[in-house]
Amino acid sequence: MPEELLTYSQQDLKDLDSLMHELAETSSCDEENLKIAIADPNAHVLVIRDGGHIVATGTLCVKHTPEFASAEIESVVVSSQCRGKGYGKQLLTALIATAEKLKVHHIKLTSNPKRLAANKLYQALGFERYETNCYMKNIC
Numbered sequence: 501m502p503e504e505l506l507t508y509s510q511q512d513l514k515d516l517d518s519l520m521h522e523l524a525e526t527s528s529c530d531e532e533n534l535k536i537a538i539a540d541p542n543a544h545v546l547v548i549r550d551g552g553h554i555v556a557t558g559t560l561c562v563k564h565t566p567e568f569a570s571a572e573i574e575s576v577v578v579s580s581q582c583r584g585k586g587y588g589k590q591l592l593t594a595l596i597a598t599a600e601k602l603k604v605h606h607i608k609l610t611s612n613p614k615r616l617a618a619n620k621l622y623q624a625l626g627f628e629r630y631e632t633n634c635y636m637k638n639i640c
Contacts, residue, residue, distance in 0.1 A: 502594035505538055505545040505557075512547075515554035523577040544598050548578075548587050555579040556587040560595045560607075568605035576609070576618070588618065592625055610634075 505512070516529040537543045537559065548556040558576035562569055573595055578587045599607050609627065611618050623629070 502546045502548050502556075502591050504598075505547050508534060508538065511552075512554055516547075516557060519554065519557055519577045519579060520575065522580055523575060527575075544595075546591060546594050546598070548591055550582055550585075550587075555582040556591050558591050558595050560598050562599070562602055562604060569603060571599050571602075571604045571607045573607060573609040576611075583617070588621055589625070592621065596625065 508516075513529065513531055513534060516534065520527040520529045534545075537545050542562040542564075544560040544562075546558055546560070547554045556578040559574045560571050561574055562571045573592070576588070576591065578591070596607065607627075609622065611622060613619065619629075
C-alpha cells in the first residue's frame with residue numbers, strides 16, 4: 501500500500517538511494533534533497549514498503565499558475581527484485597489519486613522508450629503519448 505513519506509529513517513534514505521541508482525546510474529538520493537522534497541508542500545513523495553524496506557517510489561510535483569494547477573510525476577522506480585508484483589500500478593494509482601484530491605488539471609510524465617513495461621502501464625492508466633518540443637537546461 502503506497503504511503504506519503506513525511507519522515508524518514510537512515511534505512512529509508514539508503515533504500516531510496518539504491519532505488520535512484522536503479523533508475524539511472526547517475527541518479528542518487530541524498531539527505532539534503534530528501535529533506536527538501538518531503539518539506540515541500542507541492543512535492544508528494546510516495547513509497548511502497550515490502551519487508552520493512554522501501555521498494556518503490558514516485559513523486560508528484562504540483563505547479564500553480566494563474567490558469568490552473570498542473571503536476572509532473574518524477575522519479576518513478578520499482579526495485580528490480582520486486583517487479584511484477586503490481587507495485588508500479590499501485591504507486592501510479594496513488595499518485596493520480598493525490599493529484600485528483602489536489603484538483604490538478606493534468607499530469608505529465610516522461611519515460612525512456614526502452615522501459616517497455618512502464619510505458620505500457622502508463623498507457624493502460626490513461627496517459628497519452630504526445631509529440632512536443634521538450635527543452636531542458638541544466639543549471640548545475
